[in-house]
Amino acid sequence: AQKVTQAQTEISVVEKEDVTLDCVYETRDTTYYLFWYKQPPSGELVFLIRRNSFDEQNEISGRYSWNFQKSTSSFNFTITASQVVDSAVYFCALGGGWSGGFKTIFGAGTRLFVKA
Amino acid sequence: GAVVSQHPSRVICKSGTSVKIECRSLDFQATTMFWYRQFPKQSLMLMATSNEGSKATYEQGVEKDKFLINHASLTLSTLTVTSAHPEDSSFYICSARDSEGNTYNSPLHFGNGTRLTVT
Numbered sequence: 001a002q003k004v005t006q007a008q009t010e011i012s013v014v015e016k017e018d019v020t021l022d023c024v025y026e027t028r029d030t031t032y033y034l035f036w037y038k039q040p041p042s043g044e045l046v047f048l049i050r051r052n053s054f055d056e057q058n059e060i061s062g063r064y065s066w067n068f069q070k071s072t073s074s075f076n077f078t079i080t081a082s083q084v085v086d087s088a089v090y091f092c093a094l095g096g097g098w099s100g101g102f103k104t105i106f107g108a109g110t111r112l113f114v115k116a
Numbered sequence: 117g118a119v120v121s122q123h124p125s126r127v128i129c130k131s132g133t134s135v136k137i138e139c140r141s142l143d144f145q146a147t148t149m150f151w152y153r154q155f156p157k158q159s160l161m162l163m164a165t166s167n168e169g170s171k172a173t174y175e176q177g178v179e180k181d182k183f184l185i186n187h188a189s190l191t192l193s194t195l196t197v198t199s200a201h202p203e204d205s206s207f208y209i210c211s212a213r214d215s216e217g218n219t220y221n222s223p224l225h226f227g228n229g230t231r232l233t234v235t
Contacts, residue, residue, distance in 0.1 A: 035223055043207065045160075045226035091159065095224075104150075104224055106160045 002027045004094050004107035012113040013082050021077045021110045023092030029053075033096035034068065034075045035104070040088040051075065052096075082114045118144050122210050122227025129200055129234055137195045137230045139210030145190035146212035150224065151183075154207040163208075166193040200234040207231050 003026040013019045025034065036048040049059065051068050059066045063080045079086055089111045095104035119142040129135050139149055147168045152160040164185055165173040172185035182204075184196040193212075197204050209229040213222040 037226075042228075043231070044228040045209065045211075045224075047223045047225065050223050103162060103165070105162070108159045111157075 002029075002094055002097060002105055004092050004105055006090075006092055006107035006110050008110045009108070010111045010113065012115065014115050015084060016081050018078060018080050019082050019112065019114075021079075021090050021092075021112070023075045023077065023107060025073050025075065025092070025094045027094060027097050029097035031096065032094060035093040035095065036066065036075075036077050037091045037093060037106075038088045039091065039109070045091070048077075048090075079112075082112075084114050084116050087112055087114045118212070118225040120210065120212055120225045120227040122230055124230060125228055126231045127233070129232070131201055131234055132199055134196055134198045135200055135232060137197075137208055137210070137232075139193045139195070139212070139227050141191045141212050141225075144212075146193075147190060149187060149193040149210055149212045151185065151193075151195050152209045152211065154209060154229075156207075160209065163195075166195075166210075168193075197232065200232070202234045205232055205234045 005024045007022055011019055032053045034051045038046045038048055049066055056068050056070055065078045067076045089109045091109045092107040093104050096102060121140045121142050123138045127135055149166040151163045153163050154160050162175050163178045166185045166187040168187045168190055174180045182198055187193040207229050209226055211224040211226045
């Protein structure tokens with residue numbers, strides 16, 4: 001079975017603090033893809049990153065960085081120097097696996113509050 | 117980038133009526149679209165996979181007669197909530213993969229969602 005766990009329901013930080021959102025996944029597949037999406041208060045979902053299971057290189061995009069550790073089945077997301085505009089719900093997702101019928105499943109989401 | 121347009125963004129209807137939600141891929145063709153449902157402060161639950169020119173594939177527990185899906189063209193999928201009841205009130209979101217990938221490993225591009233309130 002495939003599963004995505006985001007243990008942190010809500011996180012509250014003060015602007016300029018760094019924050020890490022955790023994501024742990026389960027899958028039997030050797031080929032799969034991991035994603036992060038952002039859902040601001042307006043409701044739309046914004047794609048942030050995709051990582052395939054064979055690429056464990058960490059990635060940095062501006063203030064965002066991602067740490068993929070296959071050994072611990074984790075794909076954590078760090079926001080450096082957080083800003084109020086980062087306040088949103090962040091979803092980690094798992095997809096592309098044969099055992100999951102190639103569907104994309106989402107974690108429960110982590111609600112991030114960034115206070116000025 | 118790939119744009120998915122969903123309409124309407126909000127709808128309020130009376131119990132017993134039907135509501136149709138449209139999902140369009142504006143700048144790409146999508147042979148497959150996905151419909152998700154999101155309850156307040158919860159995750160996205162896949163309801164069904166909409167396949168162009170064929171029947172939709174529903175997830176376990178989703179009533180196909182209640183949530184009618186039609187994917188008549190490569191750029192349009194519709195979800196009709198039939199005989200809506202208050203418990204159907206939710207946020208419905210469609211998504212699609214762009215044609216360049218259009219494979220299972222491509223990221224999903226989401227519409228802005230439809231907030232349905234059934235009174």
